Amino acid sequence: GGARMQEGSLSLMQMAKISSVSYDYQSNKKLFYVSILTSPTTGGVTASFGMLGDVIIAEPN
Numbered sequence: 001g002g003a004r005m006q007e008g009s010l011s012l013m014q015m016a017k018i019s020s021v022s023y024d025y026q027s028n029k030k031l032f033y034v035s036i037l038t039s040p041t042t043g044g045v046t047a048s049f050g051m052l053g054d055v056i057i058a059e060p061n
Contacts, residue, residue: 015048022049 026033035053037046039061050056 019048
């Protein structure tokens with residue numbers, strides 16, 4: 001979370017909360033999750049909830 005670390009610890013913790021809720025959403029409710037990554041997608045999004053989708057769609061470059 002490079003940018004989130006610059007913003008402060010509360011912002012950095014939000015990434016973990018979003019990832020946790022996304023995982024819970026998929027596992028317990030058995031719902032389909034599509035992640036759409038548009039350019040530019042930063043490292044923090046990719047490292048947290050961006051790669052949790054059942055299907056991941058991304059723009060080239």
